[in-house]
Amino acid sequence: MSDAVVVLKDVGKTFANGTRSLAHLNLAVQAGELVTLLGPSGCGKSTTLRLLAGLETPSSGTVAVPARKPGQVGFVFQDPTLLPWATVADNVLLPLRLQKMQAAEARRRCTDVMRLVGLADFARAYPHQLSGGMRMRVSIARALAPRPRLLLMDEPFAALDEISRFRINDDLLRLKKELKTTIVFVTHSVYESVYLASRIAIMAVRPGRVTEEIAIDPPLPRGADLRTSAAFLGYCDRAMRALGRAAAEDRR
Amino acid sequence: MIGRLSARYGPPAAAFAVFLLAWEAVVRLARLPPYVLPAPSLVATTLIADRATLFASLWVTLRTTFAALGLAIVGGSLLAILFSQWKWLERALLPFAVVLQVTPIIAIAPLLLIYLPAWGAVLSCAFFVAFFPILANFSLGLASTDRNLLDLFALYGASRRQTLVMLRLPAALPYFFAGLRIGAGLALIGAVAAELAAGASGQETGLAFRIVEAGYRLDIPRMFAALVLISLAGIAIYFSLSALAHLVLRHWHESGGV
Ligand SMILES: Nc1ncnc2c1ncn2[C@@H]1O[C@H](COP(=O)(O)OP(=O)(O)OP(=O)(O)O)[C@@H](O)[C@H]1O
Ligand SMILES: [Mg+2]
Numbered sequence: 001m002s003d004a005v006v007v008l009k010d011v012g013k014t015f016a017n018g019t020r021s022l023a024h025l026n027l028a029v030q031a032g033e034l035v036t037l038l039g040p041s042g043c044g045k046s047t048t049l050r051l052l053a054g055l056e057t058p059s060s061g062t063v064a065v066p067a068r069k070p071g072q073v074g075f076v077f078q079d080p081t082l083l084p085w086a087t088v089a090d091n092v093l094l095p096l097r098l099q100k101m102q103a104a105e106a107r108r109r110c111t112d113v114m115r116l117v118g119l120a121d122f123a124r125a126y127p128h129q130l131s132g133g134m135r136m137r138v139s140i141a142r143a144l145a146p147r148p149r150l151l152l153m154d155e156p157f158a159a160l161d162e163i164s165r166f167r168i169n170d171d172l173l174r175l176k177k178e179l180k181t182t183i184v185f186v187t188h189s190v191y192e193s194v195y196l197a198s199r200i201a202i203m204a205v206r207p208g209r210v211t212e213e214i215a216i217d218p219p220l221p222r223g224a225d226l227r228t229s230a231a232f233l234g235y236c237d238r239a240m241r242a243l244g245r246a247a248a249e250d251r252r
Numbered sequence: 253m254i255g256r257l258s259a260r261y262g263p264p265a266a267a268f269a270v271f272l273l274a275w276e277a278v279v280r281l282a283r284l285p286p287y288v289l290p291a292p293s294l295v296a297t298t299l300i301a302d303r304a305t306l307f308a309s310l311w312v313t314l315r316t317t318f319a320a321l322g323l324a325i326v327g328g329s330l331l332a333i334l335f336s337q338w339k340w341l342e343r344a345l346l347p348f349a350v351v352l353q354v355t356p357i358i359a360i361a362p363l364l365l366i367y368l369p370a371w372g373a374v375l376s377c378a379f380f381v382a383f384f385p386i387l388a389n390f391s392l393g394l395a396s397t398d399r400n401l402l403d404l405f406a407l408y409g410a411s412r413r414q415t416l417v418m419l420r421l422p423a424a425l426p427y428f429f430a431g432l433r434i435g436a437g438l439a440l441i442g443a444v445a446a447e448l449a450a451g452a453s454g455q456e457t458g459l460a461f462r463i464v465e466a467g468y469r470l471d472i473p474r475m476f477a478a479l480v481l482i483s484l485a486g487i488a489i490y491f492s493l494s495a496l497a498h499l500v501l502r503h504w505h506e507s508g509g510v
Contacts, residue, residue: 055403070409081400084504085422097418098408126503146408 003031004064005150005182006052011061012207013047021047023207025061031149034176034183036197038190038239040247044208045186049075049152052184067149071099074143074181076153080135082127082142089114089123092141099146113141116175133164140172144179153185157192166227169195173222190243194220194235195227202239204246211246214238290473295480298473306462306474310481313458316371316443317489320378321436327379328386328435329428336394336420337412353384357442361449370450374458377446382439386431393427394420426504429497436489444482 006029013022022044029035037045050056051063053075067073074095082091089110096106114120117137127135136156143151157165169192176183187193193200200214216235226232272292278284279291286294299306331349335342357377364373397420405415447460457465459478466474 050403053403053407055406070407073407075404075407077400077404079400081398081404083401083419083422085425085501094404094418095408098405098410098414128504 005029005031005033005067006184007062007064008048008051009062009064011048011051011058011063013044013051013056014059020207022051022058023209025209027201027210029150029182029184031182032180033198034173034185034196035199035201036185036187036193037201037203038187038193038243039203039208040205040243041188042208043203043205045203046154047208048203049154049184049186052150053152065150071095071146072149074146074148074151076136076139076143076151076156078155078158080127080132080139082135082138084127087124087126088119088130088138091127091138092145094142095146109145109147113144116144116178117141117171133160133168136160136168137171140175144175144181147179148181151181151183153183155186155188158188165192170222172196190236190239191227194232194239200239200242202242202246204249211249212242214242287470287472290476294473295476299477299480302474302477306459306478306481309457309459309462309478310485313440313443313447313460313482314485316374316378316447316458317436317440317485320375320443321382321439323375323379324382324386324435324439325432328383328431329390332387332390332394332424333416333421335391337416342391349384349387352380357381358445358449361446364446365450374443374446374450377449378439378442381442382435385434385438386428389427389431389434390424393424396427397423426497426501429493429501433490433493433497436493437486440482440486440489 006027008025008027011022011025012020014020025044025048027035027048037048039045047056051058052065053073054065054068057063065073083094086094092110092114093106096109101109111120111123114123117140119134119137119141122130122134127138130138136159139156157168160168172183173196175181185193185196187196194216197216198219199216201210202212202214203209204211214235220226220229220231220235276291276293279289290298331345335346357380360380361373361377364376367373368376401419401423402415405419410418443458444460447458448464451461451464459482462478463475466472466478
């Protein structure tokens with residue numbers, strides 16, 4: 001367990017207005033994993049990520065994120081959340097500037113990550129000149145620029161069409177391999193979840209908690225026909241059944 | 253480019269030309285005397301003949317307007333920034349600003365004229381009316397920063413100052429310009445209204461006084477000429493500020509600053 005990047009123990013979160021968002025949530029994420037949080041709307045996926053980022057504090061239980069120093073945790077929101085008045089490069093540079101990184105070093109990092117996400121030619125463009133998918137890439141580049149140990153992603157591709165989504169999913173897996181970042185990824189989509197994850201955490205609603213975990217082990221062989229392979233569909237089936245069980249538990 | 257411009261400005265320009273021609277025609281055909289309704293051509297010739305007096309007065313009015321606007325920009329923006337940093341300050345001071353805003357300025361002017369020299373009273377009136385829209389709009393802008401962006405800054409451990417300078421202020425710029433455009437128009441109106449209230453008590457006389465003066469003498473063409481100058485000044489201020497906003501905000505969005 002020494003390699004744990006995230007340990008959530010018996011975490012509860014009740015908001016000031018009385019909404020019980022999470023209760024008795026347990027989850028541990030090891031270095032190098034890509035864990036997807038899969039669950040129905042309102043089960044507290046976003047709340048969990050915000051707890052991990054330190055943007056919220058738990059009402060009960062403990063949230064341990066040893067890496068949590070500014071710059072060590074990246075967050076990609078559902079919307080690209082870019083500064084509309086700043087160029088793509090300035091947006092990517094933002095976290096580095098906030099950390100007061102030396103300008104030359106920051107520029108170099110910026111160029112690197114922009115190449116990594118395939119935006120090298122758009123450094124001087126403004127966000128409104130880009131497509132939705134490209135804006136999301138900028139957001140990812142910005143999160144990667146400080147070289148975070150932990151990357152939190154909240155339904156980042158929900159607004160994209162299937163084709164862009166498949167492509168950006170592949171890119172994400174490639175980036176993860178190159179940068180060796182640990183990722184916690186929130187999604188509604190069973191397919192996306194299976195495609196990306198090394199482990200899936202199934203969540204139930206009211207109150208939000210993790211009901212089951214599905215390890216994708218051994219890793220699925222990446223390739224063009226993965227999405228139609230029997231192994232892939234088998235995992236999708238398992239994930240869907242687990243979601244069904246979580247929903248049934250909710251009804252009881 | 254030319255085609256787009258003419259498509260945009262052609263119709264209003266044509267409508268205005270037709271309006272002037274109709275006015276001219278009515279006055280000539282009905283043989284209306286100038287003290288009832290002067291023809292546009294007579295207004296134009298009066299404007300040229302009396303240019304020395306009228307433009308000197310325009311300059312006086314504009315100087316007041318710009319000084320008041322400048323003070324309102326500085327005061328309104330500073331107060332808005334202070335309000336955004338310390339909410340208790342906003343709760344403490346906002347009622348005063350609201351009282352100043354809801355009391356008709358023309359009703360305060362006589363009182364100000366007792367306490368202040370004429371130029372000071374006129375400047376104060378113009379300042380008060382321009383101040384509030386700038387404060388209110390800029391405050392709103394500073395308070396409506398995107399929540400996710402604020403979270404992002406918090407995540408990266410941004411200081412209060414970094415958050416203000418790199419996020420809240422730039423994000424509030426469109427609101428600032430909206431307030432500025434309203435404030436500038438009101439500053440001119442406030443200056444003219446206060447000049448009317450001040451009458452001839454100042455040494456320097458603004459355009460509003462020229463209107464009153466010409467009214468006493470039944471010099472209707474001159475009244476119109478002074479009115480035309482005030483309108484033109486208002487239009488010029490409005491469009492130059494729109495252009496400035498567009499220039500500053502053009503990268504944000506296609507609709508930037510319109
Ligand atoms: N700031 C808040 N104040 C009060 N209640 C909140 C707040 N944030 C979230 N909640 C509530 O907590 C519950 C979980 O919200 P959360 O956004 O974490 O769900 P989610 O799983 O991300 O849902 P979705 O898939 O729709 O994004 C919901 O019932 C929501 O209304
Ligand atoms: Mg959510």
